[in-house]
Amino acid sequence: MIRVLIVDDQLVVRRGLRVLLDDFPDIQVVGEAVSGPGAIEAVAELRPDVVLMDIRMPEGDGIAATRALASGQDPVPVVVITTFDLDEYIFASLEAGAVGFLLKNAEPEDLAAAVRSAARGDGLVSPSVTRRVIAEFARRRQIAVPEGPDIRLLTPRELDIVRALGQGQTNAQIAGHLHLEPGTVKAHLSRIMAKLDLQGRVQLVIWAFRNGLSS
Numbered sequence: 001m002i003r004v005l006i007v008d009d010q011l012v013v014r015r016g017l018r019v020l021l022d023d024f025p026d027i028q029v030v031g032e033a034v035s036g037p038g039a040i041e042a043v044a045e046l047r048p049d050v051v052l053m054d055i056r057m058p059e060g061d062g063i064a065a066t067r068a069l070a071s072g073q074d075p076v077p078v079v080v081i082t083t084f085d086l087d088e089y090i091f092a093s094l095e096a097g098a099v100g101f102l103l104k105n106a107e108p109e110d111l112a113a114a115v116r117s118a119a120r121g122d123g124l125v126s127p128s129v130t131r132r133v134i135a136e137f138a139r140r141r142q143i144a145v146p147e148g149p150d151i152r153l154l155t156p157r158e159l160d161i162v163r164a165l166g167q168g169q170t171n172a173q174i175a176g177h178l179h180l181e182p183g184t185v186k187a188h189l190s191r192i193m194a195k196l197d198l199q200g201r202v203q204l205v206i207w208a209f210r211n212g213l214s215s
Helices: 011-022 036-046 062-071 090-095 108-120 127-141 156-166 171-178 182-196 201-210
Strands: 002-007 027-033 050-054 078-082 100-103
Touching: 002 011, 002 036, 002 108, 011 027, 011 108, 027 036, 027 108, 036 050, 036 062, 050 062, 050 108, 062 078, 062 090, 078 090, 078 108, 090 100, 090 201, 100 108, 156 171, 156 182, 156 201, 171 182, 182 201
Parallel strands: 002 027, 002 050, 050 078, 078 100
Antiparallel strands: none
16 A cells, blocks of 8 residues: 655645545555645654655745655655646756656546656656756756766766666666666666765756766
């Protein structure tokens, strides 16, 4: 059973998401919160497996809450829910550690798949969609490559894996392309993220894009 916390300041949105998720036998909504600070308190109390987080709430910043939850001692995967697929806050939320994002009008099956994917520790958004969002923000804002973890920390094999991830390949596709087992790819990705001090696959895609490893 995957335990979910819903965070949104609009009652109708919270109740709608609850109704949709409660229809799936392997998912249980264990609580609701109306602000970022409220989400942090609810996570400490309820210990959900996944948090669905709105990012624009008048009583609290969803991005700050996402960062706190994703980087804590016992991190909880956060899926950002938003009205717009190119919302100006999505890039910041991904950098804050969200595993991905989801539109509020998503189909029930997509919503459930997002929750299951986050609970498994995988990225919510397909790499190609994530890259589209990153590329759009880079185009609009002319984002410069920031100082960060040195690319020389990675081995040639690890760089190959990051390039493949940045090109939109799944673990299975990377494994086939590089003649590896999918489990080996997953282990490599975990080691790479640890080396670079990154929170999840989405942040790794952002890092790859900013360091010229994504095309």
